[in-house]
Amino acid sequence: MYGYNIFHEDIINNLIENIRDGKCANAYIFEGEKGLAKHEAARLFAHALVCDDEKHAPCCECRSCIESKAGTNPDIITVGKEKDKTTIGVEGIRNMLTDAMNKPFYARRKVYILEDGGIITPQAQNAFLKMFEEPPEYLVFIIVCEHEEQLLETIRSRAVRVKFQRVSDDIVRNYIENKYPDETRVDFLVKYCSGIPYAADEIIAREDFETMREEVLSLVPKLLSKNKIHAFEAAEYFEKNKDTADEAYDMILMYLRDALVTSMGSPENVVNSDKRDKINILASSYTPQKLMKAADEIVFAKKMIERHIKAAATALHAGLKI
Ligand SMILES: [Zn+2]
Structure with missing residues (x-):
């Protein structure tokens, strides 16, 4: 879409239509999970906001558009965390607001894209609220975040909220x-x-992804086995790979779910579609009740990890209970 990688064309079309109709707010919140190209959407929206030809924005021909596309438009400012810091504090926000009071270089508007609303401290968000008192007309903020709750209600209620859902x-x-x-x-x-x-x-x-998947999926029959000695083998794997334990459990859960949907007659819903043979064996070897019980124990193991119980212990516990 206009040379940008956009997965939510309807949303962006809507926003662009509003710009063409002369309707524009001072602040937008782009909310959605990681991996949905929200930043790319924010860049395109900013591009359209600063285009010289309002009725046809983004015209892709004016000086502003050409610079926006190249990522060099001085009137589109991206704000991320400062060097050696993990948050954006009061000082960072105040500096941004001071800078924002300077008129745009030559575009109709000046747009700030706040890359990660989740790292703006509550104090800094309070400082940001000052902007809403008497914002200059040319000023637009786009705050990108994963969860709206990361922002104070006082900010949320003053901004246009745009929700990016998972796509088809x-x-x-x-x-x-x-x-x-x-x-x-x-x-x-x-x-x-x-x-x-x-x-x-x-x-x-990730070069190791397939190796990991193979190893993790091979644990499933061990966890399901009646012979409890196999539970120790699963625990051994988790002892060696504790850093990726949570992801490993997610893989196991998906695999169990695949076996369940297969045994319930919907094999088309299988995620690990390249492992159908093995999934069929699981589905025919264990009852749905047993598979569900296993899934419950894995969910429990995941919760234990969140509570800092050793990964190996959680796997052993799951293997013995299933
Ligand atoms: Zn233009």
Whole structure:
């Protein structure tokens, strides 16, 4: 869309229509999970906001548009965390607001994209509220965040809230097929990413992903086994791989779910579609009750990890209980 990677065309079209109608707010919140191209959407929206030709924004021809596309428009300012800091504090916000009082260089508007609303401290958010008192007309803030609750209600209620939901499997598939024409795991990736297109980038970039998946999935029959000695083998794996225990449990849960949907007659809903043979064996070897019980124990193990119980202990506990 206008050369930007956008997964929510309806939302952006709507926002752009409003600009063309001369309707524009001083603050927007782009909320949604990681991996949905919210930042790219914010860049396109900012681009349209500063275009010289309001009725046809973004015209893609004016000086402002050309600079926006190149990422060099001085009237679009991206605000992230400062060097060596993990948050944006009062000082950072005050500096931004002081700068915001200077008129745009040459565009009609001046747009600040706050890359991560979740790292703005509550005190800094309070300082930010000053902006809403008498904002200059040219000023627009786009706050990108994962959860709206990360922002104070006083900010939320004064901004236009734009919610980015997970997208359809077709959009994810399109993204993967265009970007990775040689990828052979497309069906699996589409299901695994579950509506978050950029999740595919992370998986494809990880060389160890398939090895991990193989190893983790091979633990499932061990956890389900009546022979409890196998529970110790699962625990051994988690002892060696404690840092990725949470992800490993997610993989196990998906695999158990695959076996369940297969035994209930909906094999088309399987996520690990490249492991159908093994899933069929699981589905025919264990009752749905047993698979569900296993899933419950894995959910419990995940909770234990959150409470800092050793990963190996959680796996052993799950293996003995299932
Ligand atoms: Zn333009």
